[in-house]
Amino acid sequence: MNIPESNLPRVVIIGGGFAGINLAKTLANKNIQVVLIDKHNYHTFQPLLYQVSSSGLEPDSIAYPLRKIIKKHKTSFFRLTEVEQILPEKKQVLTTIGHIPYDYLVIATGTKTNYFGNKAVERNSMPMKTVPQALNLRSLILQNFENAAIADSKEEREAYLNFVIVGAGPTGVELAGAIAELKNNILPRDYRDLNAEDMHIHLLEGASRVLPPMSEHASKKSAHFLKALGVNVHCNTFVKDYDGLTVTTNSDLVMQSETLIWAAGVTGAPVKGLDGNALLEKPNRYQVDAYNRIVDYNTIYALGDIALMNTPKYPKGHPQVAQPAIQQGKHLGKNFKRLLAKQKLKPFQYFDKGSMATVGRNKAVVDIKKLNFGGPFAWFLWMFVHLVFLVGFRNRVVTFLLLQFDIRCRGMDQAVE
Numbered sequence: 001m002n003i004p005e006s007n008l009p010r011v012v013i014i015g016g017g018f019a020g021i022n023l024a025k026t027l028a029n030k031n032i033q034v035v036l037i038d039k040h041n042y043h044t045f046q047p048l049l050y051q052v053s054s055s056g057l058e059p060d061s062i063a064y065p066l067r068k069i070i071k072k073h074k075t076s077f078f079r080l081t082e083v084e085q086i087l088p089e090k091k092q093v094l095t096t097i098g099h100i101p102y103d104y105l106v107i108a109t110g111t112k113t114n115y116f117g118n119k120a121v122e123r124n125s126m127p128m129k130t131v132p133q134a135l136n137l138r139s140l141i142l143q144n145f146e147n148a149a150i151a152d153s154k155e156e157r158e159a160y161l162n163f164v165i166v167g168a169g170p171t172g173v174e175l176a177g178a179i180a181e182l183k184n185n186i187l188p189r190d191y192r193d194l195n196a197e198d199m200h201i202h203l204l205e206g207a208s209r210v211l212p213p214m215s216e217h218a219s220k221k222s223a224h225f226l227k228a229l230g231v232n233v234h235c236n237t238f239v240k241d242y243d244g245l246t247v248t249t250n251s252d253l254v255m256q257s258e259t260l261i262w263a264a265g266v267t268g269a270p271v272k273g274l275d276g277n278a279l280l281e282k283p284n285r286y287q288v289d290a291y292n293r294i295v296d297y298n299t300i301y302a303l304g305d306i307a308l309m310n311t312p313k314y315p316k317g318h319p320q321v322a323q324p325a326i327q328q329g330k331h332l333g334k335n336f337k338r339l340l341a342k343q344k345l346k347p348f349q350y351f352d353k354g355s356m357a358t359v360g361r362n363k364a365v366v367d368i369k370k371l372n373f374g375g376p377f378a379w380f381l382w383m384f385v386h387l388v389f390l391v392g393f394r395n396r397v398v399t400f401l402l403l404q405f406d407i408r409c410r411g412m413d414q415a416v417e
């Protein structure tokens with residue numbers, strides 16, 4: 001892999017997500033050789049993927065080159081490759097471009113889409129976990145509008161204009177809101193030969209309310225915002241089957257739709273090679289101690305979504321959202337410095353900064369400890385927080401302008417591929 005040999009201890013980080021880049025930044029120029037590995041050459045800001053899918057943002061606003069993040073770190077290296085296996089007995093990582101020895105290994109590979117074993121849904125639905133997937137979804141939405149314009153029958157047109165989103169967590173709610181904005185603001189203007197009334201957005205949720213991880217208040221408020229935008233919300237509803245056209249559910253609800261968007265859950269994306277108690281099968285996450293060290297492995301750590309740290313406050317592990325990943329990445333970086341200085345390590349403690357979700361333009365819901373609110377102020381707060389954590393100054397400026405002024409009509413100029 002052409003990584004120079006050095007006398008410095010080598011930390012290999014698998015994954016340039018929130019956890020991986022924050023660890024790499026904290027270790028910059030600290031007498032440690034850092035090798036960051038990712039199967040993409042960019043960091044993805046996943047919270048804004050739905051904006052790419054719905055033509056609100058260009059992909060380069062939310063994807064940032066990993067090499068740029070470490071370009072000023074003299075002892076850091078990046079390699080674009082997929083890790084296939086860990087060989088703990090040899091202290092090596094096997095990748096598609098060769099193997100690399102490590103002194104310390106950090107697994108920060110995040111999650112992948114969970115279809116809960118439903119092969120038909122996996123084959124026929126659209127996931128939204130990566131930039132290419134978000135772009136595929138954008139193309140499909142625009143292609144559907146074009147197909148609807150030339151459809152021979154009402155039924156055919158309706159199937160093209162029926163958008164079914166499964167999972168009313170933050171991703172599903174945000175996407176439903178954004179597609180509803182397309183229906184309400186863009187369709188009447190750019191597709192004059194289509195009737196916006198023929199377009200329907202259905203949001204299906206297995207739980208009894210939308211945004212199940214958030215407060216009752218956030219749930220009620222977002223359901224109200226969704227209704228006002230024209231989204232049909234179906235709670236206590238599971239998808240049983242989808243053949244690419246017919247959606248069947250656990251209730252009487254059966255729909256014809258060319259588009260089923262799967263936002264119903266994620267599962268860990270572990271790497272082969274560790275055994276024993278390291279990987280907990282059900283959540284597919286590595287069991288780690290309070291220092292993010294994987295149980296039974298002294299020199300291998302896991303961070304972020306892929307790590308499961310049981311604490312009295314979080315007996316099932318921290319929520320799989322950006323903040324634990326960011327905080328764990330920074331914390332492990334500081335602990336590595338302590339380790340090499342032969343100082344005592346500090347256990348990780350999660351500081352919950354709250355959660356939020358946006359519902360269409362200018363509206364959001366926010367839970368910060370016992371404070372729950374929604375509306376335009378929540379949206380400003382949502383935008384501010386997202387801009388702060390977005391990597392790269394240019395990305396922040398462009399994203400601010402596009403979100404603030406909603407220049408979504410740009411999306412309609414996109415090529416359909």
Ligand SMILES: Cc1cc2nc3c(=O)[nH]c(=O)nc-3n(C[C@H](O)[C@H](O)[C@H](O)COP(=O)(O)OP(=O)(O)OC[C@H]3O[C@@H](n4cnc5c(N)ncnc54)[C@H](O)[C@@H]3O)c2cc1C
Pocket residue numbers: 014015016017018019020037038039040042043044045046047048049050081082083084108109110111128129170171269271303304305306320321322323325356
């Ligand atoms: C659509 C969507 C919306 C979201 N919205 C929010 C939100 O609004 N707020 C919030 O807090 N959280 C949100 N999340 C969750 C948040 O993005 C994750 O919790 C966070 O990204 C976890 O960070 P991570 O570093 O653990 O993993 P990730 O950010 O997923 O990074 C994992 C990295 O590992 C790489 N990788 C994986 N396997 C390999 C391999 N074998 N070899 C090489 N590289 C590999 C991947 O390419 C990726 O770059 C959202 C997630 C999604 C999918």
